[in-house]
Amino acid sequence: MIKGSCCCGAVQFELTEAPTLMGTCHCSRCRKVGASTLVFVKSDSFKLLQGREKISTFKAVPPYQYDRCFCSLCGTALGEVLSEQASFPLAANCLDSEVELENAFHEFVAEKPKWLHIGDDAKQFAEHPVS
Numbered sequence: 731m732i733k734g735s736c737c738c739g740a741v742q743f744e745l746t747e748a749p750t751l752m753g754t755c756h757c758s759r760c761r762k763v764g765a766s767t768l769v770f771v772k773s774d775s776f777k778l779l780q781g782r783e784k785i786s787t788f789k790a791v792p793p794y795q796y797d798r799c800f801c802s803l804c805g806t807a808l809g810e811v812l813s814e815q816a817s818f819p820l821a822a823n824c825l826d827s828e829v830e831l832e833n834a835f836h837e838f839v840a841e842k843p844k845w846l847h848i849g850d851d852a853k854q855f856a857e858h859p860v861s
């Protein structure tokens with residue numbers, strides 16, 4: 731079982747299945763909310779154990795499409811944990827358990843600030859990878 735939580739511990743969750751993919755987004759929005767590295771999880775493997783009432787959502791304004799959930803007590807970015815999609819991005823920073831994944835790609839590298847140097851060999855995309 732993979733466990734995860736926010737910084738203050740109010741929000742706790744577990745994953746019954748390992749995430750499918752890990753990637754890092756360098757867009758200004760991910761950077762500002764402090765959740766650049768994300769893992770993709772299947773909704774039916776995600777179980778919120780406590781803290782539902784502490785989770786706030788910053789709604790995406792078009793053209794952006796991803797809502798941002800965070801703990802209203804400590805501010806930890808959680809990714810899209812309240813998503814109703816079959817799979818959603820979860821902020822890797824809130825995982826407490828190790829996962830057998832490594833960062834597989836960097837996207838929106840064109841928006842990366844100069845002070846950040848990418849230190850792995852994962853594929854880089856100037857914008858969103860076209861799949």
Ligand SMILES: [Zn+2]
Pocket residue numbers: 736737738739740741801802803804805806
């Ligand atoms: Zn918290």
Ligand SMILES: [Zn+2]
Pocket residue numbers: 755756757758759760761838
């Ligand atoms: Zn982003």
